[in-house]
Amino acid sequence: xxxxxxxxxxxxGRLVLLPVIAAVAALLLAAIPMAFAGLxxxxxxxxxxxxxxxxxxxFTEMLTRATPLxxxxxxxxxxxxxxxxxxxxxxxxxxxxxxxVAVGTGLIGGPAFxxxxxxxxxxxxxxxxxxxxxxxxxxxxxxxEVVTTLLLNFVIILFVQMMLEGPMKDPMxxxxxxxxxxxxxxxxxxxxxxxxxxxGLIIALVAALGVYFLMKRTVWxxxxxxxxxxxxxxxxxxxxxxxxxxxVGLLSGALAGLAGVGEVAGLKGYLTADIxxxxxxxxxxxxxxxxxxxxxxxFAALFIAxxxxxxxxxxxxxxxxxxxxDLIVAMAxxxxxxxxxxxxxxxxxxxxxxxxxxxx
Amino acid sequence: xxSDASTRPVxxxxxxxxxxxxxxxxxxxxxxxxxxxxxxALLGENGAGKTTLMNILFGHxxxxxxxxxxxxxxxxxxxxxPGSPHAALEAGIGMVHQHFTLAENLSAFDNIILxxxxxxxxxxxxxxxxxxxxxxxxxxxxxxxxxxxxxxxxVGEKQRVxxxxxxxxxxxxLVLDEPTAVLTPQxxxxxxxxxxxxxxxxxxxxxxxxxxAEVLASSHRIAVLRLGKKVADLPTGGCDQRQLAExxxxxxVSETIRPPQEPGAPLFVLNxxxxxxxRNAIEGVSLTLKSGExxxxxxxxxxxxxxxxxxxSGVERPERGTIKLGSVDLSHANARVMIxxxxxxxxxxxxxxxxxxxxxxWENLASESVRKPENQRFGLLRFAAMKERARAAIKAxxxxxxxxxxxxxxxSGGNIQxxxxxxxxxxxxxxxLAAQPSRGLDVGATADVxxxxxEARARGAGVILISEDLDExxxxxxxxAVIHRGHLSEADPTETLDRSTLGLRMAGHSGADAA
Numbered sequence: 001x002x003x004x005x006x007x008x009x010x011x012x013g014r015l016v017l018l019p020v021i022a023a024v025a026a027l028l029l030a031a032i033p034m035a036f037a038g039l040x041x042x043x044x045x046x047x048x049x050x051x052x053x054x055x056x057x058x059f060t061e062m063l064t065r066a067t068p069l070x071x072x073x074x075x076x077x078x079x080x081x082x083x084x085x086x087x088x089x090x091x092x093x094x095x096x097x098x099x100x101v102a103v104g105t106g107l108i109g110g111p112a113f114x115x116x117x118x119x120x121x122x123x124x125x126x127x128x129x130x131x132x133x134x135x136x137x138x139x140x141x142x143x144x145e146v147v148t149t150l151l152l153n154f155v156i157i158l159f160v161q162m163m164l165e166g167p168m169k170d171p172m173x174x175x176x177x178x179x180x181x182x183x184x185x186x187x188x189x190x191x192x193x194x195x196x197x198x199x200g201l202i203i204a205l206v207a208a209l210g211v212y213f214l215m216k217r218t219v220w221x222x223x224x225x226x227x228x229x230x231x232x233x234x235x236x237x238x239x240x241x242x243x244x245x246x247x248v249g250l251l252s253g254a255l256a257g258l259a260g261v262g263e264v265a266g267l268k269g270y271l272t273a274d275i276x277x278x279x280x281x282x283x284x285x286x287x288x289x290x291x292x293x294x295x296x297x298x299f300a301a302l303f304i305a306x307x308x309x310x311x312x313x314x315x316x317x318x319x320x321x322x323x324x325x326d327l328i329v330a331m332a333x334x335x336x337x338x339x340x341x342x343x344x345x346x347x348x349x350x351x352x353x354x355x356x357x358x359x360x
Numbered sequence: 361x362x363s364d365a366s367t368r369p370v371x372x373x374x375x376x377x378x379x380x381x382x383x384x385x386x387x388x389x390x391x392x393x394x395x396x397x398x399x400x401a402l403l404g405e406n407g408a409g410k411t412t413l414m415n416i417l418f419g420h421x422x423x424x425x426x427x428x429x430x431x432x433x434x435x436x437x438x439x440x441x442p443g444s445p446h447a448a449l450e451a452g453i454g455m456v457h458q459h460f461t462l463a464e465n466l467s468a469f470d471n472i473i474l475x476x477x478x479x480x481x482x483x484x485x486x487x488x489x490x491x492x493x494x495x496x497x498x499x500x501x502x503x504x505x506x507x508x509x510x511x512x513x514x515v516g517e518k519q520r521v522x523x524x525x526x527x528x529x530x531x532x533x534l535v536l537d538e539p540t541a542v543l544t545p546q547x548x549x550x551x552x553x554x555x556x557x558x559x560x561x562x563x564x565x566x567x568x569x570x571x572x573a574e575v576l577a578s579s580h581r582i583a584v585l586r587l588g589k590k591v592a593d594l595p596t597g598g599c600d601q602r603q604l605a606e607x608x609x610x611x612x613v614s615e616t617i618r619p620p621q622e623p624g625a626p627l628f629v630l631n632x633x634x635x636x637x638x639r640n641a642i643e644g645v646s647l648t649l650k651s652g653e654x655x656x657x658x659x660x661x662x663x664x665x666x667x668x669x670x671x672x673s674g675v676e677r678p679e680r681g682t683i684k685l686g687s688v689d690l691s692h693a694n695a696r697v698m699i700x701x702x703x704x705x706x707x708x709x710x711x712x713x714x715x716x717x718x719x720x721x722w723e724n725l726a727s728e729s730v731r732k733p734e735n736q737r738f739g740l741l742r743f744a745a746m747k748e749r750a751r752a753a754i755k756a757x758x759x760x761x762x763x764x765x766x767x768x769x770x771x772s773g774g775n776i777q778x779x780x781x782x783x784x785x786x787x788x789x790x791x792x793l794a795a796q797p798s799r800g801l802d803v804g805a806t807a808d809v810x811x812x813x814x815e816a817r818a819r820g821a822g823v824i825l826i827s828e829d830l831d832e833x834x835x836x837x838x839x840x841a842v843i844h845r846g847h848l849s850e851a852d853p854t855e856t857l858d859r860s861t862l863g864l865r866m867a868g869h870s871g872a873d874a875a
Contacts, residue, residue, distance in 0.1 A: 013673055217740055218740055222723065226727060229718045230715075233715055233716050234716065234727070235675060235695060236695055237699075238699045338461075
């Protein structure tokens with residue numbers, strides 16, 4: 001017999017420990033299908049670790065992959081904290097990337113210290129504006145933002161495809177649907193020679209610290225938390241509930257937009273319609289894994305990035321599909337959701353015998 | 361009654377119950393027994409451990425120490441499996457929670473038999489259930505329309521369904537947690553008549569309360585809990601209110617008295633306010649509040665007082681009519697503007713509108729003033745100053761919590777109300793709106809609320825007191841108006857009114873008819 005007993009509010013130690021346990025549990029569970037696929041589990045995980053941490057190249061690749069995940073993770077964390085369910089980070093990422101390309105391919109001239117901020121701002125603004133619509137529809141008309149943000153993803157990605165096939169198509173692109181390259185002055189600098197790691201990581205880390213500071217130390221953060229936890233009480237206390245939702249929407253969209261900026265202006269140099277393998281959706285997993293904590297988002301993004309990069313590397317070495325990475329990430333999310341249960345309840349396993357004894 | 365009850369078999373016995381939550385001891389070595397056909401009142405202040413004790417009995421919590429035993433029907437006692445509501449139900453313990461556990465979209469009948477139906481032969485069993493219930497209703501006098509949806513029943517009727525639910529499961533012990541907290545005086549009287557009848561037929565009843573009058577009127581025996589310990593266990597005959605209040609609080613209790621005071625000039629005027637739709641609407645409400653007076657608003661629950669409070673709180677905007685504070689027009693003011701103009705609002709549902717449960721005590725104390733310069737500079741919170749002020753408020757208002765960092769939801773109802781009082785009354789507001797300010801609070805916390813309202817009156821503020829408790833209104837108000845179906849009567853001086861006049865007006869008879 002399994003019995004659930006409510007628990008005292010969780011300590012910080014437990015809050016930190018549980019996602020770690022969930023991650024380990026996910027790796028253990030994923031070992032089962034790996035074994036069925038005929039892999040030696042230990043060597044497979046060894047290859048994954050090597051693939052993510054084994055060399056400077058592997059490590060910087062992992063960090064490069066974590067960069068957009070930190071930003072989309074923050075986008076989800078900030079919005080979910082206010083109970084604004086932004087499922088549209090994917091679309092906002094593309095909107096940010098599109099704006100970055102529009103500004104960064106020669107729209108404005110000038111040196112890097114003008115062009116880079118212009119590109120970054122344009123991307124953030126575009127992402128924020130995409131989220132503004134669903135937020136206003138929610139606050140004015142009560143339209144469910146889960147539906148609007150989710151559906152906007154497809155609208156925006158189709159719009160990007162249209163632009164890449166039409167007005168923004170690179171004439172020198174040999175007919176491929178891709179944009180013109182971002183100029184050297186507008187591109188985010190590389191952090192290390194011969195590696196792909198770029199200044200987007202700095203932006204992501206600063207953003208995480210900034211969001212942490214905002215939530216913890218500012219009036220706006222106070223209002224966001226109050227509105228998210230109890231909007232009725234926040235309204236009764238005279239807080240600007242609608243304005244808070246709009247602020248959160250703009251911020252969340254802007255963070256996702258920045259992820260798009262990093263991918264085009266830092267990594268690829270030009271825009272294609274397949275620039276994100278679902279970073280926006282994975283950001284939701286990152287945020288949940290992090291318990292919506294902005295600092296936690298950094299670590300959750302690093303974990304998921306190392307799974308993806310490590311699994312890519314392992315699959316090249318063993319021939320097992322890298323879908324395994326998706327499997328592990330999905331397991332991790334499930335484990336975190338289950339661990340939420342353990343945060344709120346003590347679980348006791350009671351033998352049937354003890355129950356009978358107690359009854360007598 | 362009580363003397364011959366002492367020879368009847370014991371149906372429930374709690375021995376040495378101790379329950380700790382972290383550093384808080386909710387129950388300490390509590391012993392309690394209940395005999396067949398006895399009505400035991402469990403009396404205590406907020407946070408005294410009454411509900412915890414009953415939750416242990418019903419298996420929601422597991423006691424750290426101690427045992428629960430139930431009568432086996434032959435005069436003997438058997439241990440009850442701890443931590444299992446199922447076992448408690450099996451043993452014939454029925455519980456009526458303060459917040460009802462009914463499915464609103466099902467009929468009363470379905471709610472009662474929910475969980476007792478067998479998987480097969482459901483139709484036959486429904487017929488049997490029906491006849492069993494009908495005979496139960498007849499014997500107990502608890503009549504409810506079984507085929508109507510729960511959502512369209514009144515609070516009193518829902519409670520009757522809860523009691524029937526327990527009786528249907530052949531309860532031999534019935535536990536009611538604060539059964540009168542949600543009832544009108546008339547409904548309470550009916551409830552106690554029913555309980556009396558049930559106890560006469562052999563049911564053991566425990567009811568939790570902090571209202572001295574009803575405890576004295578309706579129980580055979582009274583057990584008093586204070587700070588988790590049982591401090592008294594006496595037969596009801598021979599007890600008086602003062603003695604019980606002192607046992608409950610552990611100190612002498614003084615009655616609140618309203619000192620005579622000449623009211624000042626008109627301060628806050630509502631003129632022809634229309635708001636809301638349907639049952640809870642208000643239609644053309646006008647009132648004039650003077651400074652230095654308490655204006656009471658009486659009425660049976662659901663006659664528009666909630667909407668009136670929301671309008672004055674700035675949460676709902678009136679469709680028509682004007683609100684004026686002196687010469688300032690507040691007809692379209694939101695909550696922020698109301699607060700900034702010195703209108704303090706104590707919400708009716710303090711858990712829902714008064715606090716953000718997961719945020720800390722100090723954050724909740726600052727939630728109305730977070731944008732004031734003393735709490736922020738350039739949008740950055742001034743933690744040290746905010747916590748300092750919170751500690752001062754905790755002291756001044758005697759808010760019982762582990763520290764200012766505790767989440768507000770862990771506090772008892774009385775202490776949550778003290779957070780609201782400290783927050784709203786801090787800036788010496790001109791107008792105080794107190795909606796059901798003592799609902800669900802115990803003697804000590806209620807006295808505290810009353811003292812604060814009288815203090816506000818003494819320094820010249822106008823207080824609007826919306827309440828369903830006539831005693832409270834008569835004691836505190838200088839004038840009383842009655843709200844009925846969204847219409848507010850003229851306010852008459854309290855001295856010219858009595859309970860029966862007010863009762864008639866609350867039932868919809870005009871002032872002229874009643875006089």
